[in-house]
Amino acid sequence: MNLNSITTSKESLPILLGLKQVSKKNIYIFPTDKEANEFKNNFSNLNENIEIFPGWDTLTYDSFIPSYEIQGKRLAVIHSLLTTKEVNIATSIKAVSQRLFFENLDVVEISIDQEIDFEILIENLIHLKYVRKDRVEAKGTFAVRGGQLDVYPINRTEPIRLIFDGDTVIELRNFNPISQRSSTVEKSSIIVPATELFQINKLDILEAVSSNKNKELDEYELFQYCQNLSSNHSLFNFVDKSSFHIVDIERCK
Incomplete structure (x- = not known):
């Protein structure tokens, strides 16, 4: 796995991205989801196969779970990574740093x-x-x-x-x-699964938070308590031969 830093003008960015494709699967990491989406919108005419891996649309202490739409997009992108020969993904630091709670994706x-x-x-x-x-x-x-x-x-x-x-x-x-x-x-x-937590065992969560094993958990509690699990999986675990590129927008201006 290669981790590169792209620091060039926005005008030459698409050319450099083409040269940087040392593998058929490439993930471009932007500072925010907004810039990842702008990249897709601006350069999709050069490559129609650009997918967005978004971050959760919630904050750490929000009282609701990430939307089904966002979870669906994230799971669909991981499925593409696992099943297609060529894929280009635009994402953000936030998205790639968020943990995933499954080792393999069932669909x-x-x-x-x-x-x-x-x-x-x-x-x-x-x-x-x-x-x-x-x-x-x-x-x-x-x-x-x-x-x-x-x-x-x-x-x-x-x-x-x-x-x-x-x-x-x-x-x-x-x-x-x-x-x-x-x-x-x-x-x-x-x-794709109806939630990113489809492989989570409720007993593992309750044990991690030292809670009553007979306690009923709603979806919000599942997401919150999952943060106490020892899962170290992230997007990096699903791309053995992919090339990661960090796009430094500030130095691209």
Whole structure:
């Protein structure tokens, strides 16, 4: 793994980034999320495969958890790192310094004409911390109605509807969570875990904070108590052959 510092003018930055690509996976670390997003917006015409790995949209002592949207984006980027041959990621110091509480990323991949045991699919969604409901209206939930399975992956802007014939997926569509009406057809979809804490064992957390092992924890408490765990994982653990580049914006001006 290479850790480089880029100190050049903004005009020549895209050229230098091209020269710096010593590997097919490159991560550019900016001071803030704002500058990482500006980089993608300004240079996406040169490379369409720039992804953003955002930091949590919360502060340390906020009384709420990072949004599903942010968690979904972070998990989707890690999936890209693990499964694609070429990827360019823009991120911030804050994002790469935040700990990750899983050693490997489990996802569900669905495509038209795929054969998958319906009951096993439900078990996999529960393993990924999706909550079964009567009707899918919010991210992180799924519902079953006969041979139809609705699920709202946190990495998608709309929920998806799977129609099965036995154990074969014969239809995959987006749908509106309010009207429940199906819309555009999809060929495939990736469902990432419903939370970054999908591998967390509640007993480990309670033991770390010396609390009653029968105590019920809500999502906010899980995120707060996880900070007491000894996990040292971060984005660096998922990029064995990637090249990290620190972009010094102040010296690029």
